Amino acid sequence: MAETLRFLIDKTDTPIGELVIIADRDGHLRAVDWTEHEGRMRQLLRLHYGAGGFELDPARNPGGLTETMRTYFSGRLDAIDALSVRTEGTPFQRDVWAALRDIPCGATVSYSEVAKRIGRPAAVRAVGMANGANPVGIVVPCHRVVGANGSLTGYGGGIERKRWLLDHESRVRRASTA
Amino acid sequence: MAETLRFLIDKTDTPIGELVIIADRDGHLRAVDWTEHEGRMRQLLRLHYGAGGFELDPARNPGGLTETMRTYFSGRLDAIDALSVRTEGTPFQRDVWAALRDIPCGATVSYSEVAKRIGRPAAVRAVGMANGANPVGIVVPCHRVVGANGSLTGYGGGIERKRWLLDHESRVRRASTA
DNA sequence: CCATCGATGTCCGAAAACCGCGAGCGCGCA
DNA sequence: TGCGCGCTCGCGGTTTTCGGACATCGATGG
Known part of the structure; x- marks a missing residue:
């Protein structure tokens, strides 16, 4: 595959561990997992987008998504309902x-x-x-x-x-x- | 895979059959085969770029490549030597x-x-x-x-x-x- | 001289294994 | 009898594995 998707990666703490957040530049959430399992998550990304098909650039609160996740954990549960998700898969x-x-x-x-x-x-x-x-x-x-x-x-x-x-x-x- | 590569497709006659020519917008040759085997060629493209990873837009003499191929057949054999090729593959x-x-x-x-x-x-x-x-x-x-x-x-x-x-x-x- | 075989990289199809399940059954226990 | 527990087995999509085919060629043995 010729092209490379450039995603944004951020992390944030939660009461039950650190979260990794992958977003694209259009504000869509692409992946979320625990830092503890970042390896597994990257493998899944490789599966979906190809080995060299994507790149992760560190970013702060991309698309406001990190903040939204924090809001959910703080108690406003419906924060994540409106959030836009974009994934591959069968x-x-x-x-x-x-x-x-x-x-x-x-x-x-x-x-x-x-x-x-x-x-x-x-x-x-x-x-x-x-x-x-x-x-x-x-x-x-x-x-x-x-x-x-x-x-x-x-x-x-x-x-x-x-x-x-x-x-x-x-x-x-x-x-x-x- | 999210995006789609947009290639250009053209055809031309030769003394031994009609040729299909696939080029990209930067003037690189991406594929060449006989019209007779266009199906096989598309399959190869699917293999390399993914099922929905590319699209073929009809064009006339894209990047001058069609003309170059004709030149080769007309006898100026070195016409194809300088020509820029871009392909996937192991x-x-x-x-x-x-x-x-x-x-x-x-x-x-x-x-x-x-x-x-x-x-x-x-x-x-x-x-x-x-x-x-x-x-x-x-x-x-x-x-x-x-x-x-x-x-x-x-x-x-x-x-x-x-x-x-x-x-x-x-x-x-x-x-x-x- | 001819037939056979092995090494090599890639793709493809078939087959099997893998599971973040659940229903059904047998069994032990009051 | 009645209940609950645990084992077994079938379920079905996905991933993994495996074997074969192929635009060859040189060595070997009959």
């Missing part, structure tokens, strides 16, 4: 990720329910795979998908963080509706 | 293709000789593969590579055309040195 994955964004904050859904919603009720386990391949943690809320019996099953960032995020969302929601 | 393939351009017009070289020249004397058969994967026929003169015993072996455009091209080159050269 058609199936894109279907799944789109369905994830429709899960309202504070709610959880089972893998099979997601499968049903994208019209492939049997592709339950594949939904799990697609979840794991999600480049944009938190904003595409793969943490809101849990086992049919309510168990947390798995999370790329670690079950602990999944639990924290769900707590965070239900906690704040409870406070605001009270 | 490191090995690029080595091979570079070596091909060093074969002087009118001369022929064996596959094993090419292998020797790129420093991998044992990769003889692989040179054959790389030859077949050459996107830029004629200009990158894969037709000047023949069997160790002088037989024509193979040619993507058909042995007949290979023979014609070699005849053409030796004929004109003989005439000019006489």
Whole structure:
């Protein structure tokens, strides 16, 4: 591939670890992950854009996205709802990720329910795979998908963080509706 | 892959069939093949630039390249020597293709000789593969590579055309040195 | 003299493995 | 009987692996 996409990279602290944020110059979010897993994230980028297909230039609060993430963590959960995400991925994955964004904050859904919603009720386990391949943690809320019996099953960032995020969302929601 | 390279496409007749010419907007030749094999050529482009990674806009004599090709066929063989080529391909393939351009017009070289020249004397058969994967026929003169015993072996455009091209080159050269 | 074989890089198709699931079943335990 | 736990197996998209084909040629053995 001849061309090179130039992305912007920033980092920020959260109560549960440092976050890496990748954005493009049009203000679209391209990837989000924990610094701890930056290697894995870069590998995913390589997969999607090619080995030399992109470059990461350090930046401060690109497109206001870093600030938006901080806002979410500080308690204004709906901050990330309007945020514009742009990713690659197979058609199936894109279907799944789109369905994830429709899960309202504070709610959880089972893998099979997601499968049903994208019209492939049997592709339950594949939904799990697609979840794991999600480049944009938190904003595409793969943490809101849990086992049919309510168990947390798995999370790329670690079950602990999944639990924290769900707590965070239900906690704040409870406070605001009270 | 996000963006799309916009190439220019033109066609022209030759004594041995119609030629397709793909150029970029900087005047570099990107691909050349016979109209008869346009499908195969597009597949190669897809391989190199991605399925939706490029687009072909019809153009007339882009970068003067069509005219240059016509000049070659009309007898000014060195017309294609200076012409700028830009292609993708693996490191090995690029080595091979570079070596091909060093074969002087009118001369022929064996596959094993090419292998020797790129420093991998044992990769003889692989040179054959790389030859077949050459996107830029004629200009990158894969037709000047023949069997160790002088037989024509193979040619993507058909042995007949290979023979014609070699005849053409030796004929004109003989005439000019006489 | 002729047939066979091995080395070499790349692509392609087929097949298998991999999983962030979930339903069904058997079993142990009151 | 009734419940819960854990094992097993089928599910389906994606990735990985593997084998074969090929624009050759020189060495070997019959």
